[in-house]
Amino acid sequence: MAKITFDENNAVFALDIGTRTVIGLVVEPKGGQMKILAQAMVEHQSRAMLDGQIHDIPRVTEAVLKVKSALEKKLKAPLKKVAIAAAGRSLKTCRCRVDQELVEDLEIEAIMIHALELLGVQRAQELLAEEALPGDEEKFYCVGHSVVGYYLNDYPIANLEGHRGKKISAEVLATFLPASVVNSLYAVLARVGLEPLCLTLEPIAASEVVIPEQLRLLNLALVDVGAGTTDIAISRDGTITAYGMVPTAGDEITELIVENLMVDFMTAEQIKRSLGQGGNIQYQDVLGIKATVNCAEIIKMIEPAVENLAAEIAGHVLELNGQTPPKSVMCVGGGSQLPSLVEKIAHKLGLLPQRVVIRNRSHINCLSDTRSKDLTGPEGVTVAGIAALAAKKRGQNFITVTVNGRPFTLFNTGHLTVLQALSRLNFNPRELLGRHGKDLQFTLNGKPKTVYGQLAKPAAITVNGRPAHLKTLLQDGDVILVEKAINGRDATAKVGDFLEGAAAGHQQLCLLNGKPADPEQLIASGDVLEIAVLQANEHNREFSMPEVNREVLPAAESFAAGRRPAAAPADQVSITVLVNGRTVVMTGKKEYILIDIFNYYDLDPGQAKGKVSIMRNGHAAEYTELLQDGDVIEISW
Incomplete structure (x- = not known):
């Protein structure tokens, strides 16, 4: 022998x-x-x-x-x-589907997919716990899981990475043994x-x-x-x-x-x-x-x-x-x-x-x-x-690691990762991936404008004090620290953020959704912001609006016409109004709106302080209001 x-x-x-x-x-x-x-x-x-x-x-x-x-x-x-x-x-197996809402048009990264899988494993473990009889506190350990399928906006897809969408989903099959x-x-x-x-x-x-x-x-x-x-x-x-x-x-x-x-x-x-x-x-x-x-x-x-x-x-x-x-x-x-x-x-x-x-x-x-x-x-x-x-699986034995100060033993499959270690703990996978701040979308001078929200700060993972990620392989004795992700702040903007420095003899007027706006006023998604630059005529110092600025405004005259019955055809007329105690004669048009007075009235930019206030016949007025002969206009700050 x-x-x-x-x-x-x-x-x-x-x-x-x-x-x-x-x-x-x-x-x-x-x-x-x-x-x-x-x-x-x-x-x-x-x-x-x-x-x-x-x-x-x-x-x-x-x-x-x-x-x-x-x-x-x-x-x-x-x-x-x-x-x-x-x-x-x-042996117990559990099959479940989990969903994760995303900010639209955000590119899907590997960390999002891993967090989704971890969410599936934890959901499967929750389902096992829900099936337990009252008083049964038996714990189950996941000995393996596989992804049956991925979904992007509820449509099946082979690989989520690199795509964009509003929602990602995964169907996970997890296998458990009782402790x-x-x-x-x-x-x-x-x-x-x-x-x-x-x-x-x-x-x-x-x-x-x-x-x-x-x-x-x-x-x-x-x-x-x-x-x-x-x-x-x-x-x-x-x-x-x-x-x-x-x-x-x-x-x-x-x-x-x-x-x-x-x-x-x-x-x-x-x-x-x-x-x-x-x-x-x-x-x-x-x-x-x-x-x-x-x-x-x-x-x-x-x-x-x-x-x-x-x-x-x-x-x-x-x-x-x-x-x-x-x-x-x-x-x-x-x-x-x-x-x-x-x-x-x-x-x-x-x-x-x-x-x-x-x-x-x-x-x-x-x-x-x-x-x-x-x-x-x-x-x-x-x-x-x-x-x-x-x-x-030679050399793939049991190892002990520490996660956020908590030691525990895992079976080493030879490719044991941080993700698998976290799946053994009650770690909320949503804490691995922060939410980006919402973008602010509005219209500025007739064109779409977007102010982007703050990007989220993803979870910070270190292994033995060195930067790591969810796919980092673990060895016996490794110390893992996971700092929760931080959500990004939603985008905010004020009217004044879009006011450029006016040259001498110029004044900027702001309309937010058709109403005079203070520079400190906040803008909301869907708002319409219009900024007009008024400049003085070199000869008579009366302020006029250049054609280019009329183009960036939402066609004030057309806007006003849409809010009143159409006028019958007529010859050009003249009206006389009183502006801050000064008589102003307006000529050359069939009709006039409030903003037209700045083509005739000499406005001193040096007096501008804070929010502009315009009164017509003792009442707050809008720039698109139709003027009548004899109107009394008061402009102040």
Whole structure:
């Protein structure tokens, strides 16, 4: 026998803590293959685990310690780190859609998309909490998420980055495990002096070696029949598209044997495992009476239960696969060896019998040196899958990081980012992305004018005191600080912001929505601001409005005409008005409006102080009012 050379830096220890057994496997990955260095199996001496979950930590610890000690004896070296898997029964998935309103015409950046995904994960976690029964305070940890689709203004889109719109959305599929499941696994490992190297799910591990990536273009189903649960995975289009679980498995058959033969659970397990050998089975019942039973009798006795298990498995496979049967079903796990189970699954799915098969270690291409006769059957597949996943993710272990002063432990997938770390906390993703201030849009002298709001200050992220971002990769011991984003201020403007310095002999008049405006008056979105520059005539010092300034005003005369009945055609008329006590004769037009007086009245710009006030016949007047002969006008500041 070749001497075993163990190097903990180039070896993987995998542990399958199952409902009936604990299986340990140590392999040496090399060149895409895994060489088996040592393996051991111990059976629980009591029902310390039910339905794939640890119920009795001390008894499970005892079984794990036996496996660890047996492996260390073979390797002549201590084992410190281990890859483990959690049962699919505890798996919860949640699919939800989240929306984020944006400032229109704002380019979508990567940080917005990441914040949206984080919002989706947190929303999924909230939905799980809402589904919890009153008094149930079980916490769930997200072990992974994927984006099913993005939306821009409610239309599907492949990639949001670089686009512009009013709303972005994402449909997120998040996967969770309850804290109690993870904590119980860690508690067992801590008691035997092991550190977690890799955590995965049992159906994911089995899929790694039974349906490798090169087979996932086919529509296949993996069925892992254990003692407490039956895990299911579906592949198609190059990926695993769904995971599921049937809450019945081999233990239900064992319990039926217990009831009918009056034996204890361990004796019933031994009888069940002997059914494939045929012939007679001798046993002793709980009363101490020895008896003999033929395998055919037991098979007939358990057939209804096997039929029910096959029906549940087939029904769940169809549900996960869109109510259509897959091309083939691959069965693993000790329970898959139940007499006639695979035949019944094939019948219920409408598949040929040869399309539903049992896979054992001889079908695992990446596993070399399988000469050992131990654990070569379907019961040894899942632990090999755990080892294969750990080998693929070598060096990706658990790390401890600190976020805003709070330390916590995360499983390192090898690409653990700040975004993933924040998703484990109750961190509000809206605090990562501030809101830009609203723009102010109005009309200035007949042309659109925009005053832009203040840009938001995005969240400031540092890792170990250095600037970072949501995609920054993390390492063990990293210290993360996140300062909340600051919203930008909305744009504001006053009338006076658009008054330019008037030259000597010039005066500026302001109309805001057709009314005289003070320079300190605030402008609102949709307002119409008109500014006229009045200049003195070189000969008579009377102020006149240049044609260019009439053009920038909203055609005051036309505006006034629109507010009164159209005048009947007439010859030019003259009117006389009194302006600040001075008589002014206005000639050359059919009619006159108030603003026309500045073509005749000598206004002293040096007297202008503050807001202009114009009274007509004792009442406040607008520049577009129609003048009548004899009107009394008073102009003041």
